[in-house]
Amino acid sequence: MTIGVSVGFFSFGMQFNHVVAQSVLCYIAMMLLPQSVMHIGVFGLALTYLVTLHLYRAFMIPEDILYSIDVSGPLMIVTEKISSLACSIYDGRQGNKDKLSDLQKRYMISKPPSALEYFSYLFYFQGVVVGPLSFYKDYIAYVDGTDISKRPEENGVQNNNVYSGSNKFSPFYAVTYKLSVALFWMGFHFTMKPIFPEILNCDPEFIRNNSFLYRFWYMIFSMLCCRAKYYVAFSLGDAICNASGFGFNGYDCKGQPKWNLVTNVNVLGIEGATSPKMYLDNWNIQTAVWLRLVCYDRIPVMKKFATFFLSAMWHGCYPGYYFTFIFANFVSESARNARKKIRPYFQRTRNLQVFYxxxxxxxxxxxxxxxxxxxxxLHLGQTLTFYTYNMYGCLHVVVFASFFILPFIPAAQSDNKNMSLKSNGTNSRHTVECNNHLPDGTANKSAKSNGIKMD
Structure with a gap:
C-alpha cells in the first residue's frame, strides 16, 4: 500500500490527493451507512466524486493543457474497486442469496474489510496507475495464498487451482507474451499514429479533398491506430500483475497455468471478432464485469441502456462518450437481431459459413x-462534423432501418439440425472442460459476467 501511494504521488503529484480523499470518504460511508442502503450510498458517492472531476476536466481546464497527465485514470479504477466492494458486502450480508446472479455469488463477502485491507486493496502498487481492475475477493485470495491452493466448491463447481509439484506455475511465459504484445503495439502506435491521426476524421479540408471510400478506409485504420495505445496499457498492466504472482486462474484442460484473472484485453479476439458482442467480450474485460456486477444485475428495467449510460459516465463528460455508448446500445440490439435472422441462411455449407x-x-x-x-x-462539434459531413450518418440509417426490416425477413429452414446439435454439444463440452477465461471455474460465465455484453 505504501509503495502504491508513493507511486501515485510520484506519477500525479498533488492531484493524487483526489484519489485518497475519495477513498477515505467512501470508507467512512461504508462503515456508517445502514447496510440495507450502504452499497447505493457508497456507489453514488464514489461516482459523484469521479463525475465532478470529469466535469472539471472537461469544462474548466484550458484546451491547450487538456491532454496533459491527470489523475482521472486512477480515480476511475478506484471508483470501480470501491463500488464493487460495497456491492459485494451488500450481497454477502443483505442480499437474497436465491436471487443473486452467479457473478454476485462469486464475489460476495460476509464482512467489511478492515482499514488496512481496504486501503491495501485500493492502492496495491501493481495496479495503482492504470489498473487493471481486480475484485476484492480475488485480491484477498492472492494476498493469503488461496489463489494457488485448492479452494472449496463455489456455486457447486470445484475450482481447479490446486498446486502440486507436477503442475507448472511460473508466470514467465505469460509475462513474456504480454510484454511482447505491449512492445509490438507500442511500436505500431508511435510509427503509425502520427501518420493517421484520428482528428482528420472530422477535418473539413480532409473531407473535401478525399473520396468517401478513402475516408471510410481511413476511419477504420485510424481507429486501429487508436486501439494500439490501449493494447499497450492493458497488456503492460496485466504483465506487471502476473510478474508479481497476481492473476493466476487455475489450469486449463491441457494442464497449462492460466494467468488471465485480471486480463483486460484479448487482442486476437478483438481483431478477429465477427460480431460486436465478440468484439466487446474481449475489450476492457474487467470493467465490463464491473458494469455487470454493479449495474446490469441490479436494476429491473432498461438494463442494457442503463449499463451503457453508466459506462459513458464512468469514462467522462465529453459528448463523444455519450454518442458512442448510447448508439452502442442500438448497435448491440441490431446485431443480435440480425444474427438470429440472417445467420441460419449461411449455415448450410462450409463455403457459406466461411463467407458469412x-x-x-x-x-x-x-x-x-x-x-x-x-x-x-470527444467534442460535440467535431463529432457532428464526422457523422454528418464525413459519413452522412450512413450507419445510423442502416442500424435504425434494421429494426423495421429484420422482422419481415422469413426464418430460415434448418437442414442441418443434427449437425448443429452435434456441433453445439462439442462446443459445450469443450467450454466446460477447458474453461480458459473464467475467474472461478464455472462454465461459460464470461457470457454472463461481461458487463455491457448482454444477449
Missing part, C-alpha cells in the same frame, strides 16, 4: 470504427 464469417468480420470492424470515432475526438 468474413462478411461479419468486415462489418463488425466497420461498425465499431464508426461507433468509436466520437470516443476519440
Amino acid at each position: 464469417d468474413v462478411l461479419t468480420w468486415l462489418c463488425t470492424h466497420i461498425v465499431i470504427s464508426y461507433l468509436v470515432v466520437p470516443f476519440t475526438i
